Amino acid sequence: MNETAIDAAGDAPADGASPGGPAADPVVSGEGVRKSYGDVVALDGVSLDVAAGEVFGLIGPNGAGKTTLVRALTGTTEADGDLRVFGEPPRDVDPARIGLLPQSFDPPARLTARELVDYYGGLYDAARDTEAVLEDVGMADDADAWYETLSGGQKRRTCVATAVVNDPDLLFLDEPTTGIDPAGRRAIHRLIERLAAGGTTVFLTSHAMDEVERLTDRVALLRDGRVVASGAPDRLVAEHGGAPRLDAATAESATEEVVESVASGVRERLGTEPTVERTEAGLRVRGVRPEAIGDAVDALDGAGVAFDSLSWTEPSLEDVYLRLTGEEYARRGDAGESVERADEEGDR
Template sequence: MEAEAVVEARALEKSYGETVALSGASLAVEAGEVFALIGPNGAGKTTLVRALTGTTAPDSGQARIMGDSPTAVDRSRLGVLPQDFSPPDRLSAHELLAYYAGLYDDARNPNDVLADVGLADTGETWYEDLSGGQQRRVCVGATLVNDPDVLFLDEPTTGIDPAGRRTVWRLIENLAASGTTVVLTTHDMAEAERLADRVGLLAGGSVIARGTPEALVRDHGGASRLTIETAADPDAFADLEYPVSRPERGRGRTPDSAVVVRDIDPAAIATVVDYLEARNFEYTGLTWSEPNLEDVYLELADQTELERTDSVDDAADHSDLAQAGETA
């Protein structure tokens, strides 16, 4: 029997004037699952989180949390971290958490929460005097004072340094292990790969792909790649048994002069080296890489953007033709 979804969106639609933010967005998140929403800016991630948490009313479709509508659910069971969250500056970190804890009948000790987010030694520091990353961690802590059953985090680690980011990651992992259901948005593919049981890619207001990070990489990530830093042209590799091309734009950091050998196993790298040396091709480096979630993101997001652009161009062409007919 399929587990009942703790968080669910069914065909959510939301527009602001002529701007479509959500276009039939659907997802289901099970108890204790970490579900990461990824997608380009303007894809609708924040609007979807707002619709799921009841802070934005969708134009159509249905959102449910623990079987209730977002506006009817017991708020003490939820933790919500908006993308933009600005608590009072002239309170200490401890005072801020104590304030939010005071909103609940059975809240956690603010000192314990500060320790959870790695700020045990900064409790008496005013919020305005904390670094940007420390402020964000305090904000994460504010969502945990009520020990929520369901946690929504909209880009939780934005502005946090690598060490602090790993503290937050471990915290989310521990929360999920204890049964908390987590929905988060992120632009950090490493964050999504590490934390998420499943990932949903939102583009154009719709969830166009979902699955475990491993399944998404397998289905959409493409082939493994060996990047060769060389001035040689891809045509010079015509008789190599593997496909060779220039690097695709936007696919990570690549040298100005390089070629990419695709679909190659690490054991075959020596064959390519022998090939280079037999032909006296000069090269300054070799880098082998497997596809990852960033490749999935770029492939599917680029494809959706291309389809959207083609659709806009087609509409413009039809409009031009219609205007030409009217003036003929």
């Protein structure tokens, strides 16, 4: 289906604009999307759009509404608001143009990986070669094993294969690498990159922030059914990730006097106003650039801080996630019921 490669730049000109320029019509769009299950509000006025050839990431805590939004965009659940896929309501889109890997997918267990890909490919008038698809997901050597005998990671790779066998123009991947080992993850990442380079639009949800940061052109962070931040990953990190930090692991907890002494030493040596704080492992100095690590270490020595190890960390998308959602974020719903669970029960 994808005959023309579409250039997908890493930075969109603005939220909602296509990577190649603002003139192109979005492949996926939603305006004021709302969905409730009784008293549980799953989606609360979500608006977004995804450009052709873009890898778009949707992140957020469990229960934030991610799976509900994917189901609404693929026409498997009804939602209020204006939803469009290829300019049409989701349920009017030709299924052959869509690939979908849901978070939970249980194909027939007594078929082999090859038979499963053959079966799903047979649902379409034109499908990719089964052997090539199995090779793409790293399942060529295990293609004749029954699905029920495969490891969790092998099962997930086989499921990815069934989602791409029709060579979709738009591919929804809901947690595609859950349970997959590093080599398998790498194979899936390469596949996503090749598909996007060939013009496929990819809508990805994942809890693996390194995966999202590597693969996506833009990201939307969903919390309580609302988009609380969106943009290119590097832009989100710059705006919300905080400063780089130097962590010192110490045998004893630092006193307030030690913290102030370190802060004074960093201030004197770096000429900046530092943030020094105690952690469970020791001390953390925020705002230390790579070239200033030595000065920060001198400040620790000057304050008499004996440390067992040092680690320097740049802010990442994970820091953005934790800052905007909260590390101890609680799922919504009565008695901790998640939106994803309510979504499943609502559609039965």
